[in-house]
Amino acid sequence: MKDSVPAKSTGHIKTRDGLTIGLMMFPAVLMLLVCSVYPFLWVFRYICYDYNGMTAYFTGARNFVRLFEDTAFWASVGHTFEYAALKLVFILPLALVMAVLMQQKIMGSGIFRVIYFMPTIISSAIAALVFSFIFAAYNGVLNAVLRATGIIKQNINWLGDPSFAMWAVLILAIWGGFGNYMIYFMSGLSSVPGDVYESAMIDGSSGLHTFIHITLPMLSPMLKTILMLAITTAFKDYESIMVLTTGGPNNRTMVMFLYIYRLLFGSNQNNPSIGYACVLSIVAAVIVGIVTGIYLLLARKLDDVM
Amino acid sequence: MKLASKRTLAKVTAVAMAAGMLAACGGTGSSGSTAGEGATNEGASGEAAASGDAVVVEVWSNNRHDETYMTQMIEEFNASHTDIQIEYTIMTDDWANSIQMAFQANTAPDVITIAASDGMTLSDYVNGGMFESLSSYIAEDEEFQTVTEAYDHMYEGLNSIGDDIYWVANGVRSGTRIEYNPDLLSAAGYDSVPTTLSELVEAGKAVTEAGGGSTYGFGFTSSGPFGRWLEGVGTMSGCTYRGYDYTTGTYDFSSWKPLIEQAQQIFKDQSQLPGSETQGVDNSRALFAQGAFAIWGNASQEAGVFTDQFPCSFEWGVAELPTLNGEVTGALECTPNFGFTMLTNSDCKDQAWEVIKYFSSEDFMKGYLEGGYTLPLSSYMSGKIDPSKTGRLADFALKDYEDVYPTPPAVTVDGDDYGITIWNAILGNATADECIEDLNTRYNDALERALQNGSTQRVIIEDYDPAHPSAGTITYSAE
Numbered sequence: 179m180k181d182s183v184p185a186k187s188t189g190h191i192k193t194r195d196g197l198t199i200g201l202m203m204f205p206a207v208l209m210l211l212v213c214s215v216y217p218f219l220w221v222f223r224y225i226c227y228d229y230n231g232m233t234a235y236f237t238g239a240r241n242f243v244r245l246f247e248d249t250a251f252w253a254s255v256g257h258t259f260e261y262a263a264l265k266l267v268f269i270l271p272l273a274l275v276m277a278v279l280m281q282q283k284i285m286g287s288g289i290f291r292v293i294y295f296m297p298t299i300i301s302s303a304i305a306a307l308v309f310s311f312i313f314a315a316y317n318g319v320l321n322a323v324l325r326a327t328g329i330i331k332q333n334i335n336w337l338g339d340p341s342f343a344m345w346a347v348l349i350l351a352i353w354g355g356f357g358n359y360m361i362y363f364m365s366g367l368s369s370v371p372g373d374v375y376e377s378a379m380i381d382g383s384s385g386l387h388t389f390i391h392i393t394l395p396m397l398s399p400m401l402k403t404i405l406m407l408a409i410t411t412a413f414k415d416y417e418s419i420m421v422l423t424t425g426g427p428n429n430r431t432m433v434m435f436l437y438i439y440r441l442l443f444g445s446n447q448n449n450p451s452i453g454y455a456c457v458l459s460i461v462a463a464v465i466v467g468i469v470t471g472i473y474l475l476l477a478r479k480l481d482d483v484m
Numbered sequence: 485m486k487l488a489s490k491r492t493l494a495k496v497t498a499v500a501m502a503a504g505m506l507a508a509c510g511g512t513g514s515s516g517s518t519a520g521e522g523a524t525n526e527g528a529s530g531e532a533a534a535s536g537d538a539v540v541v542e543v544w545s546n547n548r549h550d551e552t553y554m555t556q557m558i559e560e561f562n563a564s565h566t567d568i569q570i571e572y573t574i575m576t577d578d579w580a581n582s583i584q585m586a587f588q589a590n591t592a593p594d595v596i597t598i599a600a601s602d603g604m605t606l607s608d609y610v611n612g613g614m615f616e617s618l619s620s621y622i623a624e625d626e627e628f629q630t631v632t633e634a635y636d637h638m639y640e641g642l643n644s645i646g647d648d649i650y651w652v653a654n655g656v657r658s659g660t661r662i663e664y665n666p667d668l669l670s671a672a673g674y675d676s677v678p679t680t681l682s683e684l685v686e687a688g689k690a691v692t693e694a695g696g697g698s699t700y701g702f703g704f705t706s707s708g709p710f711g712r713w714l715e716g717v718g719t720m721s722g723c724t725y726r727g728y729d730y731t732t733g734t735y736d737f738s739s740w741k742p743l744i745e746q747a748q749q750i751f752k753d754q755s756q757l758p759g760s761e762t763q764g765v766d767n768s769r770a771l772f773a774q775g776a777f778a779i780w781g782n783a784s785q786e787a788g789v790f791t792d793q794f795p796c797s798f799e800w801g802v803a804e805l806p807t808l809n810g811e812v813t814g815a816l817e818c819t820p821n822f823g824f825t826m827l828t829n830s831d832c833k834d835q836a837w838e839v840i841k842y843f844s845s846e847d848f849m850k851g852y853l854e855g856g857y858t859l860p861l862s863s864y865m866s867g868k869i870d871p872s873k874t875g876r877l878a879d880f881a882l883k884d885y886e887d888v889y890p891t892p893p894a895v896t897v898d899g900d901d902y903g904i905t906i907w908n909a910i911l912g913n914a915t916a917d918e919c920i921e922d923l924n925t926r927y928n929d930a931l932e933r934a935l936q937n938g939s940t941q942r943v944i945i946e947d948y949d950p951a952h953p954s955a956g957t958i959t960y961s962a963e
Contacts (some may be wrong), residue, residue, distance in 0.1 A: 228933070228937050230608050230939070231581070231584045232609065232611065233608065233939070235938055235939045236937070240933065240937075249899070310762075310763070310764070315758040315759025315760075316758050316759050316760065316771070336759075426762070449605065449608070449894050449896045451896040454896075
């Protein structure tokens with residue numbers, strides 16, 4: 179009898195708490211269902227249709243056959259890997275080095291932090307528009323500077339020459355993204371205890387030695403997260419490319435999500451192909467998923483080794 | 485007591501959050517909500533306006549260049565009507581998709597502007613149940629017929645399907661012309677624009693050489709460069725319109741080979757403003773206006789561009805396009821514009837028709853045409869306006885060889901469309917033969933796919949005349 183009262187009371191409290199928790203979770207769950215689950219299911223709805231936004235025509239498995247015959251799409255997948263690999267190779271070391279430098283207590287580092295982070299908060303479309311003026315072959319700032327410093331003798335057609343267009347796109351991507359990763363690295367660096375560095379200094383460790391044997395290992399948990407974010411972001415980039423080069427010249431900078439975007443919205447001379455774009459979206463998601471999965475696997479194995 | 489208060493507070497907060505979320509998600513969008521970058525709408529379609537029992541007709545436009553005139557005339561209409569009020573919204577971006585999405589969300593307006601250059605394939609919108617046939621309204625309105633000459637300007641697949649008329653063009657955009665800098669041409673020894681493409685290419689080379697690295701022969705843009713003027717050179721020379729052979733009902737780009745090869749020479753000679761092919765259209769226009777290059781090509785909208793938007797630092801000239809051999813053997817495409825169509829979800833169709841009638845009326849169109857916003861399409865309106873009031877638009881008056889082409893079957897090709905593909909070949913990224921083989925394969929594959937799933941029909945004109953493409957008799961085939 180004595181035990182039953184508290185039990186009843188606890189059950190009552192649990193029910194009331196459950197209701198409160200349920201009500202509190204409801205908005206988030208609803209948003210998840212509406213904004214994430216429904217669009218994801220919607221993509222599957224049209225994979226067997228030729229859908230132009232108004233009328234859907236059943237085409238069976240033809241979109242899947244088209245997928246394997248579409249050389250332009252697979253070329254865009256190749257460009258995506260190239261773009262992502264080059265972006266990561268440059269942006270992460272640069273962000274890490276800048277983060278280490280910004281951690282030093284030197285005069286003006288606060289201002290530089292703001293300057294380096296600023297591109298992150300600028301719309302990628304606007305940044306691309308500004309860079310299109312910078313890269314302009316005829317009267318662009320970049321060519322003018324390179325010529326004035328004697329680095330080049332003839333103007334480079336940054337956006338129109340297939341040999342340079344990918345580099346132009348990468349310069350914009352690195353400029354726009356490294357400040358963000360720099361902040362991530364700085365937050366990681368701030369968690370490294372200062373006394374470890376003091377010990378290293380007492381032991382006579384050089385700056386580079388300290389960086390390789392203390393900073394990097396202690397950053398590794400943060401580095402794993404940053405790398406995963408950087409990989410997924412790099413594979414999904416397309417907005418700035420769309421404004422800067424529209425995938426050209428001759429599709430040299432056409433990445434897979436830009437290709438899908440063009441199919442989804444069509445053009446004056448080409449109807450939208452929403453059903454096929456849905457198939458490609460799934461394939462693209464699988465590709466990004468596989469790459470991320472491989473990275474996580476490698477990171478785990480690396481942990482075991484270390 | 486303290487714990488109970490906290491619980492109560494938590495519950496109230498949770499309920500409030502949930503209710504707020506439901507309210508946010510469950511609110512039905514008013515058809516009068518603000519759209520795009522244009523004016524703010526306040527009423528809802530077909531609802532009584534605040535001023536009384538007036539019905540509000542919502543009109544969406546993708547034209548910004550005529551905003552001043554439209555606003556003024558709509559204010560006059562609203563002031564003189566107690567039964568109908570027009571709510572006018574301009575939204576220039578992503579037009580076709582915006583209309584489709586608004587229609588699906590039941591927030592579409594009653595009337596929208598439409599032009600042949602909008603790229604809205606009529607059959608798709610009719611099959612999708614979006615456009616209302618205006619035929620019965622037109623049949624009962626003799627004044628409308630007289631002013632617009634609606635029955636003389638029925639273009640199968642463009643503004644009509646069979647006997648059903650879905651929109652009537654009140655104006656027309658001319659085919660493309662060469663806009664040129666006479667000073668630069670003169671300095672290179674040319675008094676006029678050559679009449680063949682090969683000679684024009686030579687002229688561009690001469691201007692570039694005379695410029696010594698500061699001025700150039702041609703300027704292009706990344707925005708639809710092929711369609712700006714080179715495509716017109718092709719169709720005037722008898723090349724297939726958008727690659728479609730109306731006599732066989734298949735795609736055949738082989739007639740484009742000489743044009744591709746001659747245009748490639750521009751880039752081999754490096755007669756183009758460096759990098760202009762990667763610049764936005766307004767950047768290139770601004771550079772032309774500054775005198776950076778001699779030859780630019782575009783349609784009649786440039787009359788306003790080089791008069792108001794980017795006034796030229798020189799007296800710019802307008803010339804007819806050259807052809808491959810100096811003879812005009814095909815039609816230059818002109819594009820009917822400034823039309824209005826009614827959407828099927830309008831719940832005030834009679835009032836919407838009154839608004840369309842107003843926009844197509846003689847008084848309205850006289851001011852519009854004399855304002856230089858477009859060229860007249862109907863001979864009736866041509867006779868009513870004073871051409872001297874249209875400014876430089878008079879230089880773009882329609883030529884005998886300009887015509888409206890029938891719409892080829894709507895297809896979705898893999899990869900780039902023909903405009904981008906041919907342009908890539910002109911830039912030197914493929915030979916003419918490679919380009920043509922690629923286009924023929926992809927376009928005919930896409931046509932077969934569309935025929936199989938029933939989304940399009942083969943368009944065949946047995947008596948097709950490339951010099952008079954709108955004159956033939958169209959038949960459709962599902963096979």
